[in-house]
Amino acid sequence: MFVIECPWCGKRDQSEFITHGEAHIARPTNGHEMTDAEWGDYVFFRDNPKGITRERWIHTHGCARWFNVMRHTVTEEIFATYKPTDPKPELPEGSE
């Protein structure tokens, strides 16, 4: 059960949040020019790392804002939370 720091509200219990999977997947603007394989990759395929992941969360029972979490999938360490428009944070030293 995480404690997650919402970039707008501060530290809150995990039960206030929902995650929607991998972040930083830009929606292609040229879908009609893409092959099925390329489009399928965007729609269906996600990384499933044993290690550091960046994922999208929403503070459902709070400010209802979306943000990103950089988290280790094994240790559950949360290294950073940041707004969707923020740049990707650096990986912690010695990781990946």
Place this chain on the structure above:
Amino acid sequence: MSQYRLKQGGRIDRNKSVSFVFNGKRYQGCEGDTLASALLANGVHLVSRSFKYHRPRGIMGHGWEDPNAQIQLEKGAFTTPNVFATIQELYNGLEAESQNCWPSVEKDIGAINSMLSRFYVAGFYYKTFKWPRAAWETLYEKVIRRAAGMGKVPELPDPHRYEHMHAYCDLAIVGAGPAGIAAALTAAKSGKRIMLIEDAPELGGSLLGEPGTIDGAPSDQWLASAKAELDAAENVTVLTRTQVAGYYDYNYLVASERVTHHLSPNTPSKAPRERLWKIRAERVVLATGAIERPMVFADNDRPGIMMASSVMAYINHYGVCPGQKIVVFTNNDSAYRAAAAMQDAGASVVVVDVRAEVDEALKAKFEVHCGAGITGVDYSVKNGIRSVDVHAISADGSTIEGPGSTIECDLVAQSAGWQPTVHLHTQARGKLNWDADRLCFVPNGTHVVNPNTSVGAANGTFGLADVMAEGAAAAKSLLAELSVDVEAVVPSAAENHAFGSIRELWIVPTTHPVGEGKKKHFHEYQNDATAADVWLAKREGFESVEHLKRYTNTGRGTDQGKLSNVNGLAIMAGARGLTVPEVGFTTFRPPYTPLTFGAVMGQTNDDTFTPARQTAMHQCHVERGAVFEDVGDWKRPWYFPKHGESMHDAVQRECLAVRQSVGVLDASTLGKIDIKGKDARKFLNMLYTNNWSKLGEGRCRYGLMVNEHGMVFDDGVTTCIGEDHFHMTTTTGGAARVMTWIEEWLQTEWPDWEVYATSVTEQWSVLSINGPKSRELLAELTDIDLSSEAFPFMSMREGNVCGVPARVYRISFTGELTYEVNVPARYGRYVWEQVFKAGEKYDIVPYGTEAMHVLRAEKGFIIAGQDTDGTMTPMDLGMDWIVGKKEDAIGRRSWSRSDTSRAGRKQLVGLLTQDPNVVLPEGTHAVSRVLPAPPMDMIGHVTSSYMSPNCGRSIAMGLIKDGLNRMGQTIDFVLMDGTSVPAKIVKPIFFDEAGERGRD
């Protein structure tokens, strides 16, 4: 007072006699007793029958480690199974019974299992109850359930109240023994929020069972002053009778407080029975102590064989010495302190020590048999223990030597060393180290997201002075991590016993090879598993400790193997020729001690089980006799039965009334989202499959939402209120999902678009007035021109209805002439009643969701989530018309993927059974060919199916492979009973195909 109750000492009040009943017999205890101590004071050892062999079992421990003394407490609604007699505080009138025995614990028929024990070996269930398959449910399950029972589940509703409590603290200290109290006294000075959580009714931990001298005074005095100090500190919360059962990531502790368990359940009380604490702590001190380990020797499960430290605790804490002639059986030094306490209590003591060499100072006070072990126990239910056999043990520990002797006794107090209570440490993902000198697992490193420190016995530190120094130091350093500097308050203890020596001997040999003959070496009491079972598991390939655990049930009882785990895996290590750490340790999982369902549920019971949403008109429906159904969180009228009407009759009547005159549906629950901003139109074009560029002010349009896979997930009508302003409706159940969906796109993908989405579901009350008389009716109540020219189909007008400002939408989910009247929510009830008053002359009816379903199905309108299942494109639904000619929209590209555009996909069609009176059950499968038995080639299923009064026959819709190309074909549907129903595939529209009624 009985011979076992000491004349003095202990923390009980001899002047306050407490009467209780055990197995139908009345006894007296004292205030301050547990049920276990009161039974021992009355000379009662035999309290239960074992799980498998129904062997007599007695009280072994004095806390949650006890595997045997679990009883059924009270009767009727108050009854609770598997209550630990060692924990349950005595109250006047307490009634308890033994479990797993019949007709009584003394004369138990099930004990015949013991004679069949060679059949009841490890893995017995897996081996025995495999064949024949037909007997699984009819015979085996029933037999196993009855035979392998623990307590009985209550059959009446629990009259007690339970609650949940959320708490936050800077430092949580789990366990208020000497280490925990020292930590708390130090932390109290910090001003930070501190919680000290103790399972027992009072602070003290091991000091209650083994008092010492602290700060120059008896430890009882020190405890009293420490308690006073902590109670006075405003920043310290002390919880007693509270067990931390779970330690989850990010220092999240779940603890159960037994608020009124020490009182009779009949006691009137405003307090809950139990309170479940959910505590988030910045830092945690684990001061959970250690548990003494039993010896694995011949017939070591007999009632009257107890843990040495427990006997000492009964003497010092409860003023009970459970035996008068005691044999202390040990492999280490600590039992000699217990032996001294027994001697001081007036018992005669003989020590049997498996170590050949024992420190002279220890031996001085006792008759000690060194290098010897107990090899047999003379026990009967009637007389209890009368003597034990003792033999010398070979230097390698594998055999006995010499002729042996017999020692008369009525109690055996044993100790095979100590295991720190590392359960919470490992739940928090801490690692363990095997301490080969002291034969125990000790904490070794904590996990990064769970900053905590184990102290005292929980950390493998046993000397009283050392323990308290460690507690204080841990509090100081954990607070330093929170940038608080405090002075460590280290109480000075006179005692600081060294651990001393211990002999590693996991199985005590006896007169026969272990596993042969009648004597049994139990390592696991609650699940009746023996050393021989461990060997069997190894022989049959279940070598890993995780397999061992499941094959022999070691550690799987309500005691979670607090006494048995280490012995079990050490015996396995021996069998495999490995060391203990090489075979590893099974994972400890929460809860550390059992949690009741009451505590887990807390206040979320009955009406508070889940939030219920009611519309502003709810009371109108209640008064009209509505039967409600749950739709999302909403309570929606399902149908309105009149004068004992059946559901079917009510729905048929409602459906007819709507098409013949006028009916009203409470549509307030539909999701409503207000969308504004200069990019609103652009956004709708992305969100919906169709085109929104040219929707004029005051006009409405139906839209389908698909996800990026191209699959339909919601639908609804959206209306243009102003150039950059729209009113969107969603399904009732999908409202929150759509809102989240919208926000996700706006916030993460198009943050620079100017669009504001606001949920307004609860701001509007909606009356959907349907039927040929709806115009006449509404005309009486509004200033809006309702003529078709002024107010055409699929448009919205603003005005007053019943004098209330309203938005009226001419949209329809029934195909009838329909006005959806939206008024500010607070006027909903008023407008509803006004409409019904005016509608009387038209025989107006309220209708519910069931009639709504039938009416929309007559028109072939889909319900997203019923006729779609997340794998349907608009084209699969035969709704190609709603796919606009746009370059881009969410999900659009997916429609041309090879799988989405292939032939033969399941498609939505209408279905007419050959027999118009047969209503296909929803979910019925269509097959390409009916066979006598499954499997059959399934080609689709029924999604919606009703008896339609307006069509005069049954109607259905379904998803059928290549259905759109099969129009007119008849296919077979197979019912659960194996019979089949033929039905013809038709267009999914059954009434007013031209759609004239709604446009009129």
